[in-house]
Amino acid sequence: MAPRGISEAEEAREYHKIELFIGNLLRGCVIATVIVVIFGAVLFIPSAYSVHPAYHTFRGEPAAFRSVGGVLALAFTGDAKAIIEAGMLLLILTPILRVAVSVFAFLYEKDYLYVVLTLIVLGLLLFSLSGGA
């Protein structure tokens, strides 16, 4: 539905602008992830000569690596592995950001049915990100 007073052509242009914005957002997030991960990888080089942990038995990550807050807190102390993990969090956040932007896009189009549908998806994603608690 076009907002009142806006022609169909203008609506299409606005819609295209939103799509371009989403495209740039995704690209920006992926590039930012790569930069953060490479930065962490460089800091990690000194520990690269140690014998790798036994990945064939599952022990699970330490508690600090199991929540968004924990990873970020450790990353800001300069911990190389936590910085790499923060890059992974940024990657997980990318599709979530995309859904969040779509809420505003549908709000702009006054398509309230899709505002609600998109909010449901966003809610499910945030539920998962909080660890399903």
Add this chain to the structure above:
Amino acid sequence: MHLTLGALDGILFAGAVLAGFLGSLTGLGGGIVIVPLLTLGFGVDLRYAIGTSLITVIATSSGAASAYVREGYSNIRIGMFLEIATTIGALVGAFLGGILSPGIIAIVFGLALMYSAWMSSRPRAEHAPEHTSDPIARKLKLPSEYPVNGEMVKYGVQNVSAGFGLMGLAGILSGLLGIGSGAMKVLAMDHAMKLPFKVSTTTSNFMIGVTAAASAGIYLSRGYIDPVLAMPVVLGVLLGSLAGAKVLGRSQPKTLRLIFSIVIFVLAIEMIYNGATGNI
């Protein structure tokens, strides 16, 4: 094994570049071979492998979507509506992943690999878009238009409830196995909802990242996502798929596709065998 961390990451990076490159050249996606590569190739525990694969799937989906969105093929309404099914499915899948034994998960993984290999070997003819849509589709404003040779062509959307159900199943598999479930999503959109090929491919790609993100949070909290494993795999697959896209654009060479399908089929049998004998 007495590999140093650096050596392990180096080998994983090389494997991931190859997986991403082949996955992108053949259109099968690189994520699907990450779990067999880690478990069968490096003896990594299935849970770490699934966590790593899930992150890789998000990376390739977001990377590709940034290009697709601009072309105007993907249908954001269809994607968002079906996301409700896939995200709920992904949460259910992640929950099942916490209670099923690795052996059973490995067997299901093998079957999903076989299905992907089989689906990809079938021709995907571009069917003429129909204007008829089922009533739910019209109510949800799903029918849209897409560019064909520079002109906008309208298409209808059918069997919405069947598509929604299949998407729920795709979500469960994605959350359980840490894969994108692209083959199942294509089944829902191509075959059930009768969407044009380009619309279903790009919309499916849009959805894969969101679906994977829905179980990634749960897996993070369970400690499945290891930075040292994920780092080389994510960077490698991103680089490989970027290179694959540069080399051939969108064309999918038949012979290479067949070879990759056979590789996937063999990996599937190995996954099932190892799952059944309790080696995973």
